[in-house]
Amino acid sequence: MKILLSVAALAVALAAQPLAAQSTAQTSASTPSAADAEAFLARAEAAMAAHDLTQNRVDWINSTYITDDSDALAAEVGAKRTAMNVDFALEAAKYANAPGLSAETQRRLNLVRTKLVLPAPTAPGAAQQLNDISTRLQSAYGKGKGTLRGQPINGSDIEAEMGTDRNPDELKEMWVSWHDNVGAPMRADYARMVGIANAGAKELGYADTGAMWRSKYDMPADDFAKLTDKLWSEVKPLYDDLHCYTRSKLNEKYGDAVQSKTGPIRADLLGNMWAQEWGNIYDIVAPKGAGDLGYDTTELLTAKGYDPVKMVKAGEGFYSSLGFTPLPQTFWDRSQIVKPRDREVVCHASAWDLDNKDDIRIKMCTKVNGDDFVTIHHELGHNYYQRAYNKQAFLYLDGANDGFHEAIGDFVALSITPDYLVKIGLLDPAKVPSADKDIGLLLRQAMDKVAFLPFGLLIDKWRWGVFDGSIPESGYQKAWTDLRREYQGIVPPVERDETRFDPGGKYHIPGNTPYTRYFLARLLQFQFYQAACKQAGWKGPLHRCSFYGDKKVGEKLNAMLEMGASKPWPDALQAFTGSREMSGKPMLAYFAPLQKWLKTQNKGKQCGW
Numbered sequence: 001m002k003i004l005l006s007v008a009a010l011a012v013a014l015a016a017q018p019l020a021a022q023s024t025a026q027t028s029a030s031t032p033s034a035a036d037a038e039a040f041l042a043r044a045e046a047a048m049a050a051h052d053l054t055q056n057r058v059d060w061i062n063s064t065y066i067t068d069d070s071d072a073l074a075a076e077v078g079a080k081r082t083a084m085n086v087d088f089a090l091e092a093a094k095y096a097n098a099p100g101l102s103a104e105t106q107r108r109l110n111l112v113r114t115k116l117v118l119p120a121p122t123a124p125g126a127a128q129q130l131n132d133i134s135t136r137l138q139s140a141y142g143k144g145k146g147t148l149r150g151q152p153i154n155g156s157d158i159e160a161e162m163g164t165d166r167n168p169d170e171l172k173e174m175w176v177s178w179h180d181n182v183g184a185p186m187r188a189d190y191a192r193m194v195g196i197a198n199a200g201a202k203e204l205g206y207a208d209t210g211a212m213w214r215s216k217y218d219m220p221a222d223d224f225a226k227l228t229d230k231l232w233s234e235v236k237p238l239y240d241d242l243h244c245y246t247r248s249k250l251n252e253k254y255g256d257a258v259q260s261k262t263g264p265i266r267a268d269l270l271g272n273m274w275a276q277e278w279g280n281i282y283d284i285v286a287p288k289g290a291g292d293l294g295y296d297t298t299e300l301l302t303a304k305g306y307d308p309v310k311m312v313k314a315g316e317g318f319y320s321s322l323g324f325t326p327l328p329q330t331f332w333d334r335s336q337i338v339k340p341r342d343r344e345v346v347c348h349a350s351a352w353d354l355d356n357k358d359d360i361r362i363k364m365c366t367k368v369n370g371d372d373f374v375t376i377h378h379e380l381g382h383n384y385y386q387r388a389y390n391k392q393a394f395l396y397l398d399g400a401n402d403g404f405h406e407a408i409g410d411f412v413a414l415s416i417t418p419d420y421l422v423k424i425g426l427l428d429p430a431k432v433p434s435a436d437k438d439i440g441l442l443l444r445q446a447m448d449k450v451a452f453l454p455f456g457l458l459i460d461k462w463r464w465g466v467f468d469g470s471i472p473e474s475g476y477q478k479a480w481t482d483l484r485r486e487y488q489g490i491v492p493p494v495e496r497d498e499t500r501f502d503p504g505g506k507y508h509i510p511g512n513t514p515y516t517r518y519f520l521a522r523l524l525q526f527q528f529y530q531a532a533c534k535q536a537g538w539k540g541p542l543h544r545c546s547f548y549g550d551k552k553v554g555e556k557l558n559a560m561l562e563m564g565a566s567k568p569w570p571d572a573l574q575a576f577t578g579s580r581e582m583s584g585k586p587m588l589a590y591f592a593p594l595q596k597w598l599k600t601q602n603k604g605k606q607c608g609w
Contacts, residue, residue, distance in 0.1 A: 034105065037095035041108050044088045045394040048115075049356070052394075055081050056354045062135075063142075063363060064336050066344040071139050078131040082120045086127065089113045089204050107218075111395045111565070114216045117512055118193070119200030119209065126196055133193045137186055137510035142346040144182035146174050155182070155273075156339065156347040156365050163271050163280035163371070168258045172493040175268035179492075183504030190504065191473045193512075194466055201467075210467035213460070213514050217401055218568040225464075227582070228516060231523055232457055234584035235450070238591060241598040242450050243489050244607035246270075246278060249285040264491045264609040267484070274506055275490050276455040279371070279448040286440060287601075293440050294433045295418070297370030300426045308337050308366035314424060315376040318412060319384050322547075322554025327383070328358050339365035348507045349375050351382030356397050357390055374413045381409020389564030398565040400572035403520025403582075408561070411525035411532070414445075420546040435541075442543055442594035449522060450591065454487035456519030461487075462503060463515075476501060489609040524573075526586035531577040532557070542590050 055077050062074035092112040095101075101109075118134060120127035145152045148161060148170060158174050165171055197209045206212040206221075214221035243265070250259040250269050259266055271280030278285075301311065312335075316327050339347060347365035349372075354361065360383040366372050385408050389397060399405035418441075421427035433441060462483050465471035471479040477500045484490050496502060503509040532553045533545035547553045560576040570580035588595070 032095050032098045034098055034100040034102070037098050037101060037105055037109065040091060040095060041105070041112070041395075044092070044112055047084065048088070049394045051081055051084060053355055056352065060352060060354065060361075060363075062139075063346040063350075064340075066139055066142050066346070071135050075128070075131045075135040078135065079120075079128040082116070082118070082131055083127040085116050086120055086122065086200060086203075089116060089119065090122070093205055107568070108395050110215070113204055114212060115395075116200070116204075116212070117514065118197040119204055119212065120196060121199040121203050123199070126200070130193065130196045130200075133189050133196075134510075134512055137189055137193070137504075137512075138346070140186060141182060141504070141507055141510045143344055144178070146178035146181055148174055154347075159273055160367060160369075162268070162273050166253075166284075168254055168266075168269065171268040175273065175493055178273060179496075179500065179502045179505040183501045184499065185501075186504035186510055187476065187501035190501065190510070191476075198467060208467040208469070210460070210464035213516075214464075218570070228457060228519065231519075231582060231584050232453070235453055235523070235587055238446075238588060238595050239450055239453055240607060241595055241602060242446055243609070244602045244605055245598050246281075246285055246447075246451075247489075248602075248605060250281075253284050262606050262609075264485055264489045266493050267490045268493045270451075270490070274455065275484075275488060276452055277448040278451040279444060282444050282447055285443065285447065287443075289436075293437055293444065294431050295421075295427055297373055297416075297421070297426075298368070300421065301368050301370070301373060304426055306368055308364075308368065308372075311366060311368065311373055312337055312362070312376050312380075314373070315380045317424065318377060318415070318420075318548060319380060319554075321549040321551075322557065323551040324384055324554060324558070325387075327360070327380075330358070331360055331362075331383070334359070335361040336363045337366050348511070349379055351379040351386070353383070353386035353390075353397075356386075356394070358387060360386055374416060377413040377416065378406075378409035381405075381412055384408070385561050388558055388561035389566075391562075392564040392566055396564045396566040400560075400563065400565060400567070400569040401520070402514065402517035403524050404569065404572065406517050406521030407524035407528060410521055411528035414525060414529045415532075415546045415548055417544055417546045419544065420548045423546075423548055438541065438543070439594060439597050442591055445543065446591055446594055449587070452522055453519065454489075456515065456522055458483045458487045459503075459506070459508060459515035463509075474498060476503070485609070520582065523582060523584050523587055526590055527573070527577050527579070527583065530586040530589065541593075 058073050058077045062070040089112055092109045095109055096106070118130055120130040141155075145154050146158050147153060148158070153161065153174070155178065158178055162171060162174055165174075194209070201209040201212045204212065206215065211221045214224045217224045219227070247259065247265050248261065250265060251261045254269065259269060265275070267275045269281070270278045272278065306314070320326055336345065339345060345365070346363070349362070349364045352361045352363060353359070362379045362383065364372070364375065364379065366376070382405055385399060385405055418427055418432045422429050422432060462471065462480055465479060466476070475498070477496050477498050480503050481492065481496055492502070508515050529545070530542065532547045533542060535553050535556060536545070536547040536550045538545040538547070556576060560572050563572050563575065573582070574580045
């Protein structure tokens with residue numbers, strides 16, 4: 001995420017820049033030329049860069065200090081940005097067919113057209129209305145609360161409780177109260193927002209907002225949708241095996257009355273508010289003997305006296321070991337590492353680059369546990385990527401595609417192996433799990449990495465349907481529940497009707513963050529990881545590889561990161577992995593021993609749902 005100037009200077013900065021008038025200027029009434037296109041791009045990049053810092057600073061304040069005033073500022077500045085980006089996108093479309101355009105100019109024009117997440121139409125007041133709604137939705141999520149044993153509990157604490165609570169009635173209470181209190185009230189606002197954004201997307205020449213989102217991947221929108229389906233088909237058999245085994249273990253734990261031996265899994269039993277990752281219930285599924293890893297990262301962090309800041313320092317240490325320059329002092333001075341006690345904030349973890357130079361930060365409500373230790377490595381991956389490409393032109397200040405940005409930290413986190421934990425002094429060398437524990441290690445990883453895949457895909461499949469109208473407002477909830485069942489094989493703990501809006505209970509829906517990036521990242525991280533381990537000369541099992549301390553890997557990685565979005569993503573992928581195609585095969589290679597074991601465990605069981 002990005003942001004700028006002091007709030008006091010906001011009015012001056014915006015007043016000094018007549019954005020709409022500036023961006024719609026045409027050199028002549030005749031057909032625009034390649035030179036006109038280049039002049040437009042220079043003007044657009046300068047204006048967007050000038051606005052970016054103010055926007056980022058206001059958004060930072062709004063996320064870390066939620067008040068009516070910060071909501072209002074964020075909505076106002078966001079409306080200015082939306083109007084500016086829409087204006088530039090409309091003008092970019094006029095140059096798209098200019099004669100003599102170079103391939104790079106064509107690509108830059110497309111980046112301008114697809115820069116928007118929610119495009120407002122040019123109708124008076126539309127940009128303000130769109131930003132008012134989107135700001136209201138995000139703030140409602142940030143302030144949202146559920147209940148546990150009848151007492152209010154915020155979203156961050158529900159996430160933690162659902163990871164450890166094994167009382168099915170309490171799990172149901174937290175799940176239902178969160179989705180009812182947070183999601184359901186958003187429904188009408190969300191529908192209005194979809195209508196406005198679709199009108200904006202159509203003005204830009206797209207069929208709908210979802211088609212616009214899918215046009216950002218250096219290929220036609222329909223081809224990208226087909227690519228995601230292809231990738232899912234490669235890894236679905238592994239997910240199906242994991243689902244069958246997990247359901248059996250939940251049935252053993254809770255009995256038929258709570259979890260049946262067949263059919264879908266009850267969503268609130270999987271250790272996560274959205275059933276998107278299942279690692280928190282590893283204790284339930286862990287096989288005797290093989291499932292005992294010999295250590296627990298949360299316990300190791302606690303025993304060694306780690307606090308949230310020390311956890312972030314450890315994450316920084318990994319990147320430093322690869323040869324990356326340490327984080328600037330401003331990172332430590334300005335980041336939100338723990339939840340403030342005196343105000344409402346958005347706790348959802350995120351990484352920020354405020355000035356497109358070196359004012360990089362993270363925003364977390366860090367707890368001392370293994371999950372947040374991994375999250376820190378992930379968020380810092382964004383920060384190091386942001387800093388690596390900070391010399392690129394404004395339009396290239398991004399990942400090769402958004403899946404790349406998510407995958408960088410994730411593939412580094414794959415290197416949080418026993419070997420790595422020993423090297424940083426967290427794990428006693430005598431307690432490193434032996435080879436007979438490998439199934440346990442792989443199962444623990446799969447409960448997060450593999451379990452996530454269908455969730456990572458269905459979030460945007462639902463939104464694509466909402467945007468193109470195949471999912472009408474009258475069927476929002478049914479379509480969500482149906483997709484969850486079709487892809488994840490899960491069902492809500494209680495019946496859900498159309499007065500509900502369970503999608504709103506997931507941050508990225510009210511936050512309007514496209515989600516396919518996370519699906520891509522889950523696969524890309526294994527491609528990156530496999531490539532890094534080959535570069536490091538690793539000879540053992542892939543899942544035990546750690547490239548911690550290998551500066552040659554760091555050098556090659558940095559070469560890819562420095563490219564930013566300056567080249568199509570296959571070029572960046574090839575630079576580090578040698579391949580130009582995204583693939584699920586490296587993930588399958590990583591988990592091959594586990595999948596073989598799962599098939600043995602599932603013999604005689606009725607798999608599927």
